[in-house]
Amino acid sequence: MNAEIISIGTEILLGHIVNTNSSYISRRLAEIGIDVYHHVTVGDNEKRLYELIKSAMARSDIVITTGGLGPTIDDITLFVLSRVSGRPLILKKKISALINAHFKKRHIAMPRNNLRQAYIPKGASWIANNTGTAPGLIIKVDGKIIIALPGPPGEMAPIFDKAVLPYLRRQSRCKYVILSRTLKTTGLAESRLHDKVKKIMRISGETTLGIYAHPGQVDLIVTSKAKNISLAKKRISFIEKGIRKKLGSLVFGADNQTLEENTLKALRGKTIAIAESCTGGLIASRITDIAGSSKNLLCSVVAYSNRSKIRLLAVPDSMIKQHGAVSRQVAKAMAIGIRGLSNADIGISTTGIAGPGGATAKKPVGLVYIALSAGQKTYVKRYYFTNDRKTIKSRASQAALDMLRLHILR
Amino acid sequence: MNAEIISIGTEILLGHIVNTNSSYISRRLAEIGIDVYHHVTVGDNEKRLYELIKSAMARSDIVITTGGLGPTIDDITLFVLSRVSGRPLILKKKISALINAHFKKRHIAMPRNNLRQAYIPKGASWIANNTGTAPGLIIKVDGKIIIALPGPPGEMAPIFDKAVLPYLRRQSRCKYVILSRTLKTTGLAESRLHDKVKKIMRISGETTLGIYAHPGQVDLIVTSKAKNISLAKKRISFIEKGIRKKLGSLVFGADNQTLEENTLKALRGKTIAIAESCTGGLIASRITDIAGSSKNLLCSVVAYSNRSKIRLLAVPDSMIKQHGAVSRQVAKAMAIGIRGLSNADIGISTTGIAGPGGATAKKPVGLVYIALSAGQKTYVKRYYFTNDRKTIKSRASQAALDMLRLHILR
Numbered sequence: 051m052n053a054e055i056i057s058i059g060t061e062i063l064l065g066h067i068v069n070t071n072s073s074y075i076s077r078r079l080a081e082i083g084i085d086v087y088h089h090v091t092v093g094d095n096e097k098r099l100y101e102l103i104k105s106a107m108a109r110s111d112i113v114i115t116t117g118g119l120g121p122t123i124d125d126i127t128l129f130v131l132s133r134v135s136g137r138p139l140i141l142k143k144k145i146s147a148l149i150n151a152h153f154k155k156r157h158i159a160m161p162r163n164n165l166r167q168a169y170i171p172k173g174a175s176w177i178a179n180n181t182g183t184a185p186g187l188i189i190k191v192d193g194k195i196i197i198a199l200p201g202p203p204g205e206m207a208p209i210f211d212k213a214v215l216p217y218l219r220r221q222s223r224c225k226y227v228i229l230s231r232t233l234k235t236t237g238l239a240e241s242r243l244h245d246k247v248k249k250i251m252r253i254s255g256e257t258t259l260g261i262y263a264h265p266g267q268v269d270l271i272v273t274s275k276a277k278n279i280s281l282a283k284k285r286i287s288f289i290e291k292g293i294r295k296k297l298g299s300l301v302f303g304a305d306n307q308t309l310e311e312n313t314l315k316a317l318r319g320k321t322i323a324i325a326e327s328c329t330g331g332l333i334a335s336r337i338t339d340i341a342g343s344s345k346n347l348l349c350s351v352v353a354y355s356n357r358s359k360i361r362l363l364a365v366p367d368s369m370i371k372q373h374g375a376v377s378r379q380v381a382k383a384m385a386i387g388i389r390g391l392s393n394a395d396i397g398i399s400t401t402g403i404a405g406p407g408g409a410t411a412k413k414p415v416g417l418v419y420i421a422l423s424a425g426q427k428t429y430v431k432r433y434y435f436t437n438d439r440k441t442i443k444s445r446a447s448q449a450a451l452d453m454l455r456l457h458i459l460r
Numbered sequence: 461m462n463a464e465i466i467s468i469g470t471e472i473l474l475g476h477i478v479n480t481n482s483s484y485i486s487r488r489l490a491e492i493g494i495d496v497y498h499h500v501t502v503g504d505n506e507k508r509l510y511e512l513i514k515s516a517m518a519r520s521d522i523v524i525t526t527g528g529l530g531p532t533i534d535d536i537t538l539f540v541l542s543r544v545s546g547r548p549l550i551l552k553k554k555i556s557a558l559i560n561a562h563f564k565k566r567h568i569a570m571p572r573n574n575l576r577q578a579y580i581p582k583g584a585s586w587i588a589n590n591t592g593t594a595p596g597l598i599i600k601v602d603g604k605i606i607i608a609l610p611g612p613p614g615e616m617a618p619i620f621d622k623a624v625l626p627y628l629r630r631q632s633r634c635k636y637v638i639l640s641r642t643l644k645t646t647g648l649a650e651s652r653l654h655d656k657v658k659k660i661m662r663i664s665g666e667t668t669l670g671i672y673a674h675p676g677q678v679d680l681i682v683t684s685k686a687k688n689i690s691l692a693k694k695r696i697s698f699i700e701k702g703i704r705k706k707l708g709s710l711v712f713g714a715d716n717q718t719l720e721e722n723t724l725k726a727l728r729g730k731t732i733a734i735a736e737s738c739t740g741g742l743i744a745s746r747i748t749d750i751a752g753s754s755k756n757l758l759c760s761v762v763a764y765s766n767r768s769k770i771r772l773l774a775v776p777d778s779m780i781k782q783h784g785a786v787s788r789q790v791a792k793a794m795a796i797g798i799r800g801l802s803n804a805d806i807g808i809s810t811t812g813i814a815g816p817g818g819a820t821a822k823k824p825v826g827l828v829y830i831a832l833s834a835g836q837k838t839y840v841k842r843y844y845f846t847n848d849r850k851t852i853k854s855r856a857s858q859a860a861l862d863m864l865r866l867h868i869l870r
Binding site: 074086091406 | 467471472473474475476477478479480482483484485486487488490496497498499500501503505508512515640642649650651652654655670671672673674675681683734736739740741742743744745747748749751752753754757758759760761762763764765767768772801802814815816817844846847848849850851853
């Protein structure tokens with residue numbers, strides 16, 4: 051079976067938002083062996099949407115739309131689906147009750163407009179939206195399957211994963227599966243990583259290895275097309291072993307795992323505290339994105355001003371005067387200082403020049419010192435990051451988390 | 461004139477990469493008044509690409525393709541363009557010299573495969589690629605304009621800006637321009653905001669108002685199609701005034717401005733300090749994303765554990781025991797405590813249940829108290845946020861920044 055994805059929204063055609071739904075849905079469909087041959091995007095225009103759904107039905111078995119299910123007048127998907135399927139829109143009391151409950155939970159009265167979202171084409175199946183108000187819909191028309199999902203990714207993905215994917219898996223009875231496994235690395239440039247794995251990349255048959263670089267991270271994606279899941283898993287596992295043997299601790303995680311998540315896992319019972327200057331709270335924020343991080347993270351101080359470095363972290367005033375706030379010495383003193391303040395097992399600190407201002411002849415924008423203090427030892431690493439302020443913050447937080455992870459692994 | 465954008469690449473259909481080219485090109489075309497009604501994505505498949513270009517030519521004046529111009533066997537755009545235009549591929553020596561020079565600069569011998577990229581349909585115009593090897597192409601076929609661009613955004617965008625955009629501006633002799641202005645709000649649900657501006661939405665003529673919701677933020681986008689830029693600006697400015705009059709301080713910024721940026725601007729000389737529990741450093745990180753924030757942000761403490769609330773922020777132990785760490789009282793004490801620690805003019809604090817664990821019968825996941833202390837006064841607001849841990853953190857940071865902004869404005 052094959053599917054086509056139609057994204058609806060003038061804001062996409064105007065380039066105001068980037069379409070991430072199509073890639074999400076495609077990735078998930080590939081896993082259950084459903085081919086996607088076309089992505090299409092159209093604005094909030096009834097005539098063009100009608101034509102696109104019709105042409106999609108002519109060439110694809112499954113048509114998945116995202117967007118246009120909102121409560122306002124420019125949300126047209128329900129009307130067009132009614133026309134395409136030749137079925138009238140009818141009010142579903144259960145849906146309106148759910149929409150009501152959604153607003154009640156947030157202590158807000160339901161706006162009347164939202165009642166529009168409870169009208170669906172007669173005979174359509176619907177899937178409750180637990181993170182928003184518009185339900186997902188499944189309609190069979192002329193032997194084709196039409197699925198309509200809300201546009202916001204945070205509403206689309208849960209509905210897709212919970213109900214649409216299992217439904218399509220049952221419908222497709224497909225002859226092969228495509229599985230992918232992403233291995234994530236940090237600390238090595240794409241081309242250097244490529245050199246390390248290029249022999250492994252020459253894989254025969256239906257397993258491929260791709261390299262994708264992001265700021266501060268390079269991913270290796272192993273993809274296998276096979277008769278069944280267990281065969282695909284076996285092939286991927288074979289390649290994964292080869293890569294891990296070659297790269298060792300450079301691989302910090304796989305698939306949806308994040309660096310912060312796996313660093314935290316590695317900590318086990320150990321406690322940490324962070325003193326952030328140039329990263330400005332980003333390391334703490336990434337760590338606290340993970341549920342249960344309160345067990346490990348005792349406290350974090352964003353010591354942006356010299357005064358807070360001196361008062362909270364006991365960095366000697368004279369040291370800042372002599373070496374500057376961005377220096378090996380101050381980074382070290384901050385890591386020791388935050389341990390003293392918190393009694394944590396491990397102290398981490400960052401100090402650097404995130405830019406665009408603040409650089410000197412000897413200290414360019416992107417210069418960052420990261421220190422780690424544990425047991426009787428404190429060590430400092432120096433980095434030169436490039437790019438804008440946010441990217442430098444992000445790369446520095448990535449380096450600090452990885453320094454922590456590698457420290458624990460050793 | 462109208463244009464259609466075709467993105468080529470199986471990696472997009474598999475969801476391995478997100479398509480950002482279409483939104484980039486759309487945004488630029490809108491500025492010169494060229495409408496985009498369709499985005500289409502297709503894999504590295506000759507037959508399907510041929511069909512898509514044919515159907516695009518039937519309904520659009522300009523067809524822009526991105527991707528499929530690489531040096532490998534699965535790059536098929538040149539063959540398909542040759543078929544579509546009925547013109548043979550011929551070797552352009554100037555292009556092959558440029559490709560050679562590109563590799564020489566990087567001290568690498570040119571791989572033989574790259575010579576493929578020097579073959580273009582006879583009679584086509586080409587545009588040098590200064591950041592890669594595949595040139596851009598312009599071909600006229602049956603009165604339609606076909607433009608082929610390389611897929612990597614870092615190669616596509618320079619070619620598009622330097623040569624394609626000026627070319628299309630001349631071709632279209634366009635009689636109008638399209639300008640957009642985004643007004644950003646927070647603190648009010650999409651449908652409530654819609655109610656407030658619905659009278660303004662019934663704008664006559666060629667100015668439109670769209671509403672787009674993101675977590676914790678709702679944008680109003682005013683778009684005007686007019687004979688010239690100054691007329692478009694005048695119309696937008698008229699609508700903007702109406703919206704601002706109606707919404708007042710609900711509008712926190714416009715276009716690329718962020719809430720953190722404008723909150724910081726409003727602060728002027730005032731200093732702040734933050735005590736974050738459930739937001740875990742996110743507020744500080746957002747503020748420090750802005751260059752120059754060190755002038756205002758004295759320090760931030762992530763007081764995740766009760767111990768750090770007691771020790772660093774002087775929250776009474778008995779208060780936590782009596783009311784719990786997530787309470788109106790503790791939020792207030794934290795905001796006062798961080799002011800005491802830092803001597804800042806304004807103290808802000810957050811305490812809440814980000815989930816998924818930690819909820820009780822009376823305190824659900826998403827319950828967050830935010831306090832602000834300034835002068836002799838400290839006040840606390842209670843929120844019920846929904847969704848996952850990261851979204852709750854994000855919404856809470858948004859609410860805290862907005863509370864700070866509104867406090868200063870008053």
